[in-house]
Amino acid sequence: MTVRIITDSGSDCLQGDHPQLDVLPLSVGFGTTIYQADVDLSRERFYELLVEGDEFPTTGQVNPYAFSRAIARAQEAGEDVVVITLSSKLSGTHQSACTAAAEAGGATEVHVVDTKSVTVGEHILVDYALRLVDGGRTAAEVAAAVEAAVDRVCVVGLLDTLEYLKRGGRISAAAGTVGELLSIKPAITIDDGEVAVLGKARGSKNGRNLLRQQVENAGGIDFSMPVMLGYSGLSDKLLRKYVEDSRSVWEGNIAEDDIPTLMVGATIGTHVGPGAVAVAFFKLP
Structure with missing residues (x-):
């Protein structure tokens, strides 16, 4: 069965990097203006606002609903799912993924992996997962291999x-x-x-x-x-x-x-x- 990898923008992966990858954005706030990272706020524009603006930005986690929608889309396509998140100690995003996975129907498998990392560290674990998907591994095999590699x-x-x-x-x-x-x-x-x-x-x-x-x-x-x-x-x-x-x-x-x-x-x-x-x-x- 085809495997879908879902990650958050804390990995600094981009939607479109791989056909089997979905990237869900964290929110970024400058004052009362809230953006979705890499969706309506590019990284270049973010740094311009960071340097030029007077307001220090805030970031918000991916919520369970966003994960639920992504998981549902994958299951409707008959895909098993491996969700790979930024460190649970740095964001509530991992818990959101776990909540969504627990509420998902049993049509296909859903696994959640805590990378215990972020940005480039999270990114290479996603890259590893996609390499395994390309190699024909099952969702359970991908999740187990990524979890085993986290401490490396x-x-x-x-x-x-x-x-x-x-x-x-x-x-x-x-x-x-x-x-x-x-x-x-x-x-x-x-x-x-x-x-x-x-x-x-x-x-x-x-x-x-x-x-x-x-x-x-x-x-x-x-x-x-x-x-x-x-x-x-x-x-x-x-x-x-x-x-x-x-x-x-x-x-x-x-x-x-x-x-x-x-x-x-x-x-x-x-x-x-x-x-x-x-x-x-x-x-x-």
């Missing part, structure tokens, strides 16, 4: 500024101000579904070196699995510098121009601001 996913990011974490209340105003004065670049990861600080570096170059070191500390990249780079903001200039600085990571494994790259969307972009870079990969088994 490593996400490492480097922020260019602490301003947006400060504005969003994620760090104190005093810590944010000191960090800006010292040009501190924090490296972050997703640890058991939550954002955690890996380390801090003075200046961009030291920050990029820290990012490379963290990739190496993970024990190596499994290049037989999906890998993804991400950047926030309107320019990938800092990401290109990171790729150059970490050439030893890619040489002999993948051409630099062939590394999949995406612009990070509003779900994480709201909190990290422009100028962040990230890499997601599967650790070697």
Whole structure:
């Protein structure tokens, strides 16, 4: 039976990326104006509003009704369903998916997977699921394989500024101000579904070196699995510098121009601001 993958826009996947993929948007609010991420608010326009506007944006989860409609469409087409969501510790979106799955009829199978990740980390798990679908795996096999791979996913990011974490209340105003004065670049990861600080570096170059070191500390990249780079903001200039600085990571494994790259969307972009870079990969088994 055909398998339909449903994910949320926290994965930074786009509708149309794959014929068996549906992407449900989280909401993004600027003041009283509410948008649907990647539907009526492009990522480029989001960053323009983020930088130029006075109001700090808010994000809202995908509700159970949206999941129910997507599941119903798939079941009407005779498709089994695997729903792959952003971390349950970062959003209520996963619970919405579970609610919708529990209420779905039994016409076809419905499975829900918590990626314990977001943006590029969630994205590579969706990519892995689609690879399995293309290989003819059943929905149960896809869900089980993705769940088994969740703990192998490593996400490492480097922020260019602490301003947006400060504005969003994620760090104190005093810590944010000191960090800006010292040009501190924090490296972050997703640890058991939550954002955690890996380390801090003075200046961009030291920050990029820290990012490379963290990739190496993970024990190596499994290049037989999906890998993804991400950047926030309107320019990938800092990401290109990171790729150059970490050439030893890619040489002999993948051409630099062939590394999949995406612009990070509003779900994480709201909190990290422009100028962040990230890499997601599967650790070697």
